[in-house]
Amino acid sequence: MTRSRYHEFNAPSGWNAMLPARRPRPAITGAHKAKYAIVGAGYTGVAAARRLIELDPRAEVILVDASTVGEGSSGRNSGFTRPIELPIELTAANAGKVGKVGRFNQEGFAYLHGIIEAHGIDCGLTRAGVIRGAATELGEGRLRASHAVLQEMGQESTLLRRADMEDRVGTAYYRCGLYVPESYLLQPAALIRGLADSLPAGVALYERSLVRKLARREKWHLELDGASVLADHVILATNAYIKQFGYLLDRLVATYTYAAITEPMGPADSARIGSMPAWGILPAHRMGTTCRRVGRDRLLVRSLASYEGELSPAAVREGLMKKYLARWPHLSHVGLEHVWGGATAFTMNGSPWWGRLDDGLYASGGCNGAGITKGTLLGKRLAELITGHGDHAALAEAFGRASWIAPEPFRTIGYKVISRKELKRAGAEA
Ligand SMILES: Cc1cc2nc3c(=O)[nH]c(=O)nc-3n(C[C@H](O)[C@H](O)[C@H](O)COP(=O)(O)OP(=O)(O)OC[C@H]3O[C@@H](n4cnc5c(N)ncnc54)[C@H](O)[C@@H]3O)c2cc1C
Numbered sequence: 001m002t003r004s005r006y007h008e009f010n011a012p013s014g015w016n017a018m019l020p021a022r023r024p025r026p027a028i029t030g031a032h033k034a035k036y037a038i039v040g041a042g043y044t045g046v047a048a049a050r051r052l053i054e055l056d057p058r059a060e061v062i063l064v065d066a067s068t069v070g071e072g073s074s075g076r077n078s079g080f081t082r083p084i085e086l087p088i089e090l091t092a093a094n095a096g097k098v099g100k101v102g103r104f105n106q107e108g109f110a111y112l113h114g115i116i117e118a119h120g121i122d123c124g125l126t127r128a129g130v131i132r133g134a135a136t137e138l139g140e141g142r143l144r145a146s147h148a149v150l151q152e153m154g155q156e157s158t159l160l161r162r163a164d165m166e167d168r169v170g171t172a173y174y175r176c177g178l179y180v181p182e183s184y185l186l187q188p189a190a191l192i193r194g195l196a197d198s199l200p201a202g203v204a205l206y207e208r209s210l211v212r213k214l215a216r217r218e219k220w221h222l223e224l225d226g227a228s229v230l231a232d233h234v235i236l237a238t239n240a241y242i243k244q245f246g247y248l249l250d251r252l253v254a255t256y257t258y259a260a261i262t263e264p265m266g267p268a269d270s271a272r273i274g275s276m277p278a279w280g281i282l283p284a285h286r287m288g289t290t291c292r293r294v295g296r297d298r299l300l301v302r303s304l305a306s307y308e309g310e311l312s313p314a315a316v317r318e319g320l321m322k323k324y325l326a327r328w329p330h331l332s333h334v335g336l337e338h339v340w341g342g343a344t345a346f347t348m349n350g351s352p353w354w355g356r357l358d359d360g361l362y363a364s365g366g367c368n369g370a371g372i373t374k375g376t377l378l379g380k381r382l383a384e385l386i387t388g389h390g391d392h393a394a395l396a397e398a399f400g401r402a403s404w405i406a407p408e409p410f411r412t413i414g415y416k417v418i419s420r421k422e423l424k425r426a427g428a429e430a
Pocket of ligand 1: 006039040041042043044045064065066067071072073074075076077078079080081209210211212237238239240241244256257258259302341342343344364365367368369370371372373375
């Protein structure tokens with residue numbers, strides 16, 4: 001039997017706060033039985049739930065989440081999603097893997113896009129393209145190399161000079177950029193709300209329902225406060241929190257990262273955040289800072305990282321303010337209205353962990369910073385695996401398997417040493 005150690009975030013999601021109030025589904029009470037139970041109503045869990053009903057329409061699916069929809073990390077991210085993954089360093093050596101994985105990401109994106117269209121989910125999905133921004137010589141070298149490889153792959157991309165960047169995004173901070181048009185921006189809390197609220201009738205969604213214990217008896221037994229669920233099949237769609245149930249301790253690391261959205265700006269300031277009506281910048285280093293325009297009149301900055309726990313709210317606000325002011329010093333009179341953190345599950349080699357943990361027990365986690373498309377894909381594919389649909393060997397081969405991570409205390413020491421070294425190397429990209 002394993003017990004949960006769930007982390008409640010220090011601050012609400014800014015994205016969720018900007019939406020009209022939503023009435024959460026009630027918490028689960030009493031004893032339940034279901035063919036399928038899913039823990040976690042983020043992108044992975046809702047995709048798995050929907051696909052299970054598509055493939056097994058008469059089954060009952062119980063989907064529980066400790067929080068309310070929109071307050072998990074699926075409602076806390078920066079809202080970049082793309083059918084083709086663009087690694088920070090695209091080289092001739094990793095281009096083959098990118099191509100192979102891209103085929104599956106396209107499947108995940110097409111599934112997500114189909115649901116958004118079918119249910120009219122108003123999440124601001126915009127084909128804004130993505131800019132990789134470089135503020136250092138190292139970053140510029142990476143962008144130039146990526147550009148050459150993209151050209152060889154037949155993928156459209158454009159190199160932007162400092163002046164182009166300044167025109168497009170209103171800051172001269174970046175020495176260059178690489179613009180890739182096949183990429184999308186969206187409002188993540190609106191997306192996860194829309195996905196959860198349009199689930200088919202066979203899915204019973206319960207919010208504010210923390211699974212405290214998971215045990216194998218004849219079937220899988222989930223224990224919650226004042227409730228229990230007995231299920232033939234259980235999916236742990238809890239990403240970084242799969243570890244709370246005693247699984248994948250040597251595969252996943254919970255990393256927290258942070259975001260802020262400014263106050264709305266007046267028309268004069270809005271005109272100074274670039275000529276493009278929608279844009280997003282991903283960094284040229286993994287410890288770097290992400291920025292995007294939010295609507296016409298706000299900016300988002302995502303940066304900073306911490307290991308297995310959140311930084312203090314004061315440190316987060318101060319740290320994000322520094323990143324914002326370094327890029328848009330002329331907007332120092334515009335404050336940060338929403339500041340929050342979220343969790344991601346990182347793996348040592350960047351591959352997610354996906355599949356069967358035990359008889360009737362499945363999990364997917366470790367989508368790193370790309371869970372909108374990848375979580376959707378892997379949730380969908382887990383449902384197919386469980387119901388015996390499709391062949392998943394090519395997917396497993398393309399993504400690879402999350403590799404082994406050393407136990408404590410080596411893990412913490414290793415994380416600290418590597419992140420300090422990488423942060424120094426990132427320089428102005430951070
Ligand atoms: C600041 C930030 C920026 C990011 N930017 C991007 C981006 O631009 N694009 C992108 O694709 N990805 C981005 N990510 C990553 C993305 O948010 C994740 O990959 C994604 O949320 C993973 O989805 P998931 O469904 O697997 O897990 P989650 O979204 O973490 O969902 C897991 C759910 O499980 C629930 N849960 C956990 N434990 C329990 C329990 N014991 N009982 C019941 N419920 C439980 C949680 O409440 C949660 O809702 C970002 C992440 C952060 C934090």
